Amino acid sequence: MNEKMPVLIVDDHVFILDLLSEVLAEGDFLTTTAQSGEEAREIFRQRPFPLVISDIHMGGISGLELLAGIKEMAPQAQVIIMSSDASAENFTRAIDLGASEFMAKPFEDISRVATIIKRVAEKARVKNPTPVP
Amino acid sequence: MRNLIRSRLLIIILLLIAMAVGAITYAVVHLIHTEKIGHLYHLTSAQATDVSNEVEELFKGYLGRLEVFSRIMASSYLSPEQKSELVSQLFDDDQEFVAVALFEGESEKAMFYDAASLEAAGLDKADLINHRRRHPFPDSFFASDDAYIENSTLHQGVPTLTLSIHHALGAGKPPLVSSATVRLGGLHRLAERSGTGGDIFIFDGNGRLLTHSDLDLKDPSLVKLPRVEKSQGMVQAMEYELGEKEMIGAVAYTRAYNFMVGVQSPKSTANLSFWELLKIWLVAALGGLVVVALVSLLWFRYITRPLQKLTEATRRIARGQFDVQVETGSRDEFSDLAAAVNQMAVRLDQREADLKQANTRIVQEEKLTAFGRIGSCIAHEVKNPLAGILGFAQLALRKAGSDSPLHKYLSIIEKETKRCQKIIEDLMKFARKEEAEFEATDINAVIEDAASISEKELGPSHVSLETELTAGLPRFMGNGQQIRQVLMDLTLNARQAMGDEAGTIRVSSRQLDSGQIEMRLRDSGPGMSQEVQDKIFEPFFTTRPSGEGTGLGLTIGSKIIQEHKGAIWVESEPGEGATFVITLPALVDDKMMAEEAHKSAV
Numbered sequence: 001m002n003e004k005m006p007v008l009i010v011d012d013h014v015f016i017l018d019l020l021s022e023v024l025a026e027g028d029f030l031t032t033t034a035q036s037g038e039e040a041r042e043i044f045r046q047r048p049f050p051l052v053i054s055d056i057h058m059g060g061i062s063g064l065e066l067l068a069g070i071k072e073m074a075p076q077a078q079v080i081i082m083s084s085d086a087s088a089e090n091f092t093r094a095i096d097l098g099a100s101e102f103m104a105k106p107f108e109d110i111s112r113v114a115t116i117i118k119r120v121a122e123k124a125r126v127k128n129p130t131p132v133p
Numbered sequence: 134m135r136n137l138i139r140s141r142l143l144i145i146i147l148l149l150i151a152m153a154v155g156a157i158t159y160a161v162v163h164l165i166h167t168e169k170i171g172h173l174y175h176l177t178s179a180q181a182t183d184v185s186n187e188v189e190e191l192f193k194g195y196l197g198r199l200e201v202f203s204r205i206m207a208s209s210y211l212s213p214e215q216k217s218e219l220v221s222q223l224f225d226d227d228q229e230f231v232a233v234a235l236f237e238g239e240s241e242k243a244m245f246y247d248a249a250s251l252e253a254a255g256l257d258k259a260d261l262i263n264h265r266r267r268h269p270f271p272d273s274f275f276a277s278d279d280a281y282i283e284n285s286t287l288h289q290g291v292p293t294l295t296l297s298i299h300h301a302l303g304a305g306k307p308p309l310v311s312s313a314t315v316r317l318g319g320l321h322r323l324a325e326r327s328g329t330g331g332d333i334f335i336f337d338g339n340g341r342l343l344t345h346s347d348l349d350l351k352d353p354s355l356v357k358l359p360r361v362e363k364s365q366g367m368v369q370a371m372e373y374e375l376g377e378k379e380m381i382g383a384v385a386y387t388r389a390y391n392f393m394v395g396v397q398s399p400k401s402t403a404n405l406s407f408w409e410l411l412k413i414w415l416v417a418a419l420g421g422l423v424v425v426a427l428v429s430l431l432w433f434r435y436i437t438r439p440l441q442k443l444t445e446a447t448r449r450i451a452r453g454q455f456d457v458q459v460e461t462g463s464r465d466e467f468s469d470l471a472a473a474v475n476q477m478a479v480r481l482d483q484r485e486a487d488l489k490q491a492n493t494r495i496v497q498e499e500k501l502t503a504f505g506r507i508g509s510c511i512a513h514e515v516k517n518p519l520a521g522i523l524g525f526a527q528l529a530l531r532k533a534g535s536d537s538p539l540h541k542y543l544s545i546i547e548k549e550t551k552r553c554q555k556i557i558e559d560l561m562k563f564a565r566k567e568e569a570e571f572e573a574t575d576i577n578a579v580i581e582d583a584a585s586i587s588e589k590e591l592g593p594s595h596v597s598l599e600t601e602l603t604a605g606l607p608r609f610m611g612n613g614q615q616i617r618q619v620l621m622d623l624t625l626n627a628r629q630a631m632g633d634e635a636g637t638i639r640v641s642s643r644q645l646d647s648g649q650i651e652m653r654l655r656d657s658g659p660g661m662s663q664e665v666q667d668k669i670f671e672p673f674f675t676t677r678p679s680g681e682g683t684g685l686g687l688t689i690g691s692k693i694i695q696e697h698k699g700a701i702w703v704e705s706e707p708g709e710g711a712t713f714v715i716t717l718p719a720l721v722d723d724k725m726m727a728e729e730a731h732k733s734a735v
Contacts, residue, residue, distance in 0.1 A: 015521040022528055057513075084516030106520035106554050110527035 004030040005121055006047075010040040010054040010066065011082075016105075020053060023114050029121070037061035041069050048074040050128040051121055055105075056083040056090060064093055071098045078124040080117065138440070139433035143426065150425055154418040162411045170400070173381050177331060177396045178370040181385035184333055185368070185394040187323050189387045195296055195315055196280055198223055199233070203300060203311035206235045206243060220245045231293055232261055232314040238307030239269065250316075254291040261287075261314065275299060275308060282390055284337055285314055292317045294343070320344050331382075331398030338391025372400070439467035446474055455482035501692060504672055505564030512557045512564075519557065523550045552683075559685035563672075563692060569612040573720055576650050577602045579613045580640050583620035590621075596628050601641040607719040609650055611697045616717075619690040619701075620654065623713050626686065627656035630676075630711070634658070649699075650719045655712040660705040669703055 007029045009020050017033040024031050032049070034040035038060050044052070052070055054063040067079050081094040086104035094102050100120045107113045205211065205219050224230050224247060232246035241262060251257055264285060274281040274297065285295035297312040321344040324333040334345040368385035375397070382397035439461035446459045457478045459471040526547040533539045584598050620640070627638050636657035645651050661669070661676070668674045670691040673684035694701040698718050705711035 013517045013521065015525075016517060019521055019524040019528070023524075084513060084520065105516055106523045106550070110524045111531075113524075 004028045005051060005125065006030045006032065006049050007117075007121075008032050008034060008040060008043060008049040008052045008054075010034045010037065010052065010058070010063065012036060012055065012058040016055070019110075020113075023110060024117065026114065027118060027121075037063065037066040040066055044070055044073065044077075048077060050076075050124040051078050051080070051117075053080045053082065053117065056081060056085065056094075064090075064097060067094065067097045067099055076127040078120050078127065080120055137437075139430070139437050142433055143429050146429055147422060147426055151418075151422060154421065158411070158414045158418050162414055165410060170381070173398060173400070174370045174383070177381055177383035177398055178368050178385070180331065180333070181370075181383040181394050181396040182368045184323055184326075184335070184396070185385040185387045185392065188320065188335060188392045188394060189389060191319050191323065192280075192282070192296070192387075192390050192392070195227075195229075195313060196298065198227060198230070199280075199296055199298055199311050199313045202233050202313065203235070203298065203309070206311070207300070207309065217245070227315075229315045229319050230313060231291065231316055234261070234265070234312045234314075236265075236310040236312065237302075238310075240307075241265070246314075250291065254288040256287055256291070265312075270297065270299075270310065280390065282337065284341055284343065292344075294320075294337070317344050331396050334395040334397075336393040336395070338393075343392075439463060439471065443467070443470060443474060446471075446478070450474075450478055450481065453485075455479075455485060498695065501563075501672070501688065505560075508560040508672075509564035512560050515553070515557055519550055519554055523547060523554065526550060556683045556685070559683045559689065563685055563689045569615055569696075571610050571612055573608040574611050574613045574616070575608050576606055576616075576642050576652065576717070577604070579616050580620060580642060580652065582613070583617045583624065584640065586617070587621050587624045594628065595633070595635040596631055597637050598624065599637060599639045601639060603641075603643040606642060606644055606650055607648075607721075609697070609717040609719055611717065615693045616697070619693050619715070620652070622686040622690055623654050627654065627658060627711070631656060631658040644719065645716065648719050648721075649716045652715045652717075653712055654715075655710060657710045660707045660709045660711050661703070662707050666703050666705060670701070 005028060007024060009017055009024075009031060010033070011017050011020075012035055014035065017035070021031045021033065032043065034043055035058075037054070037058050040052070040054065041061070043049075052066075054066055056063040063081055063083070067081060070077050070079055075098075078100045079098065080101045080103060081090075081099040082103040082105055083090055084105040086102075091102050100123060101116055103113060103116060202220060202223060205216055208216070211219070220233065223233070224245070230247065231250050232244065234244040235242045244258065244261070246258060246261065248257075251260075264287060268283065268285075270281060281297040283295050283297075284293075286292040293314050293316055295312055295314045297310055299308045299310045301308050320335055324335055324344045324346045326333070326346075332346050335343045337343050366386060366388040368383060370381070370383035372379065372381050374380065379400040380397050381400050382395060384393055384395045386393050439459075442459050442461060446457045449457050455478050458475050461468045461471045526543050530540065530543045530547060533543060580600055580602060584600055588598060624638060624640075631638075638657075639653075639655045641653045641655070643651055665676060670687050672688045674687075675684040691701050694715055694717070699716050701713065701715045703711055703713050
């Protein structure tokens with residue numbers, strides 16, 4: 001049994017955080033949530049996460065800016081971007097900035113969401129052999 | 134008062150006619166005046182001749198009576214009493230006779246006289262005898278057979294002439310002479326009849342004035358007829374001046390007894406008649422002008438009637454009533470103008486219709502744009518809650534297990550939320566300003582693509598899909614994928630409309646005379662009413678049971694066609710199936726290229 005992987009989930013909608021926490025609770029994840037980009041960046045600065053799931057539009061700094069900051073602080077960290085604005089532009093920018101996946105909201109199938117997160121988590125586990133406690 | 138064209142024309146015409154009539158009137162009157170002077174010559178001559186003839190007749194009468202007296206006196210059968218009785222009858226018959234006398238040579242044999250007349254003038258028989266003695270008969274009297282006429286006036290009150298004739302009694306015997314002294318009354322009565330207002334004068338053989346038309350003639354110098362060569366029976370007219378006055382006169386000589394008759398008239402008589410004549414003519418001309426004015430007024434009213442019609446028509450056009458057609462009923466400049474006005478009305482009507490149509494289209498487009506903008510805002514806000522609802526429903530479904538009574542409820546929540554999601558996605562698609570790439574595209578390829586995908590997606594069906602494509606069509610500038618999506622949506626719609634009935638969907642392509650490319654998608658379904666046709670492209674309009682489709686498919690399709698500068702509409706009758714028609718602008722001069730491409734593909 002692997003050690004539980006810490007995941008930082010960022011969204012300004014609390015029920016999305018709850019939903020994803022619920023989904024991740026089924027796997028070996030240790031979930032931390034943040035309701036804004038600023039808050040997430042602060043948390044990440046104190047303790048880098050191998051896996052971050054973030055929304056794009058959140059009032060303050062956007063998920064894409066957060067993504068850029070995380071990749072600067074910890075290039076090996078895996079980031080999944082999700083958005084209700086699934087435009088080609090957002091998709092392209094997210095991938096260019098180093099996002100591992102892009103999930104459009106609403107999610108077509110919550111099981112698929114779990115699958116995607118688990119696949120990226122595998123990648124994160126490989127990139128981060130010794131997770132920070 | 135308005136200055137109407139017809140009044141102006143009327144005034145011009147009346148002025149011209151007045152000028153013409155004035156000129157003609159003056160010319161005619163002048164001509165007549167000239168003629169009038171000639172006429173005056175003729176008139177005076179004729180009057181002189183007439184009067185001279187009458188004078189001659191008068192004296193012939195006097196001489197006839199003198200002859201009777203002579204015969205009576207010469208008769209040897211009559212007694213002196215009988216002779217006296219007959220002579221007194223002579224006096225009674227002719228009031229002009231003052232006295233008659235019979236002479237043998239110079240000696241008086243008998244004398245009868247009107248004592249009352251002589252006495253009234255203060256004369257008696259002795260005066261008459263004395264006059265004879267003082268004025269013996271000239272020798273020329275006895276040498277000729279003519280009567281001898283002399284002025285024998287003894288008193289101003291009784292102007293007289295004495296007429297004498299003689300009869301030879303035989304050789305050695307003195308001739309028998311009969312004399313009659315007559316008053317000038319008869320002669321004067323002749324002179325008084327001045328018909329033309331001219332004066333008449335009668336002179337004796339010696340040129341002495343016997344009488345004239347104006348008895349009270351104060352100035353004898355007025356009687357100054359020019360002398361002409363004395364000739365019996367002759368008449369001569371002339372013009373001359375009398376004092377300051379221009380005169381026209383004529384003198385006529387009697388054929389016997391040596392009387393001369395003069396007639397004179399001032400030339401102004403003719404002038405006076407000139408003005409009289411001009412006055413009559415001018416009144417007649419004015420009357421004519423009034424008639425011309427009335428006739429012209431009616432005529433101009435007739436001529437300008439089309440103008441009034443045109444004015445009325447343009448007023449109606451100005452009020453926006455374009456169903457105007459003017460009929461002038463003539464073939465002139467007015468009918469040309471009417472035709473132009475009619476054409477203008479038709480064009481305006483057409484233009485207004487076009488404008489209305491364009492306006493409707495713009496309003497529709499703006500409505501859709503606004504709808505898209507609002508929709509997109511709402512969509513963004515709704516998506517996150519939808520993600521939550523859908524996610525939790527799916528989680529709950531997993532946890533509830535298929536035998537749980539909650540499973541059914543949760544499934545409904547999931548299904549309906551997904552429908553919401555689809556609606557939101559369509560809305561976003563519609564609102565998004567997609568910069569689709571346009572390129573020269575072959576419409577037939579797009580149709581074939583759409584047909585094969587539709588068949589694959591929808592699987593085997595009782596509805597057959599047929600294509601009827603015209604080869605060698607020009608290409609259009611656009612996005613093949615978008616057009617294909619529209620065609621696929623239409624196909625899907627048609628299939629759903631046809632329900633479980635077997636039928637055909639036929640897609641055709643061709644080029645219109647206007648150069649546009651036309652696609653027709655015809656189904657054999659139930660068709661649709663006019664109401665449905667009017668609303669079919671509006672957002673969220675659907676005839677399907679609620680829960681199927683989003684009601685945005687055709688809205689998005691129509692937006693795509695609009696972005697291609699094309700048009701889409703539906704033609705249908707209930708029970709007759711429906712035909713969706715799409716027209717797209719063709720690439721100019723692309724037919725050749727298309728044909729080549731078609732050949733190489735074959």
